[in-house]
Amino acid sequence: MNKKLLGDALQRPDIQRFKAQQKIPVIVVLDDIRSLSNVGSIFRTCDGFNVQELMLCGITGRPPHRDIQRTALGATESVAWRYFESTNLALAAASDGGKDVKLICVEQAELSVAPQHVLGTIDHNEDTVFVVVLGNEVQGVQQSLIDRSDAVVEIPQSGTKHSLNVTVAAGVVLWELYKGLELSSS
Numbered sequence: 260m261n262k263k264l265l266g267d268a269l270q271r272p273d274i275q276r277f278k279a280q281q282k283i284p285v286i287v288v289l290d291d292i293r294s295l296s297n298v299g300s301i302f303r304t305c306d307g308f309n310v311q312e313l314m315l316c317g318i319t320g321r322p323p324h325r326d327i328q329r330t331a332l333g334a335t336e337s338v339a340w341r342y343f344e345s346t347n348l349a350l351a352a353a354s355d356g357g358k359d360v361k362l363i364c365v366e367q368a369e370l371s372v373a374p375q376h377v378l379g380t381i382d383h384n385e386d387t388v389f390v391v392v393l394g395n396e397v398q399g400v401q402q403s404l405i406d407r408s409d410a411v412v413e414i415p416q417s418g419t420k421h422s423l424n425v426t427v428a429a430g431v432v433l434w435e436l437y438k439g440l441e442l443s444s445s
Contacts, residue, residue, distance in 0.1 A: 274337045282311040283440040284388040285433065286353050290346045290404070291317040291395040292425060299330030300426040301393070306334035308437040311388070313340040314349040346404060350390065358388040361409040365393050365428050366400040367421075371413035374435040381409050389440075391432060393425050 272280060287310055292298055298320050305313050315321050321342050322328065322335040343349040354360050361381050372380050383389075392408075394400030399422075405411055414423060414431050422428070 286312045286390045288314045288392045289319045292319045295320040295326035299327040302331040302334040305338045308433045315342045316346045363391045364400045364408045368411040371411040378439040
């Protein structure tokens with residue numbers, strides 16, 4: 260029988276241990292995300308995939324807010340985050356760390372790659388930090404950011420809708436980065 264795991268059996272770190280553990284070299288940038296529920300959900304996804312930092316930009320809501328907390332389920336306390344008035348300021352801050360920064364935009368574009376191929380298309384090493392930009396739910400990622408990107412990731416779809424919810428897209432892309440970066444560091 261396959262028994263469901265609950266509570267302590269999951270062996271998750273507490274917030275202090277989580278903050279102290281080594282993170283995958285990924286910074287997530289939310290560019291003008293309007294839904295507070297989406298923001299909270301992405302906080303939770305960043306916690307789950309051990310992301311280095313979350314940068315909230317422009318009109319993106321920030322904690323504390325009950326609509327963010329409702330979906331974040333406490334991840335606003337575990338995930339390192341900062342707010343910036345613009346995405347350009349966030350990208351400048353991401354570059355200040357002395358690491359080789361690679362910009363990845365999640366968007367539909369002519370030269371996009373599928374999530375599982377993104378690490379193979381970017382020249383990187385142990386000093387690389389990947390900055391993943393997720394754009395506004397209606398407008399998407401700004402063209403000026405796509406023009407600067409090292410890769411544009413597009414999630415293949417076969418349905419009638421033009422895109423996935425930003426939280427689902429974040430989960431798919433971060434899972435692929437997590438798999439690739441965790442395996443390469445093991």
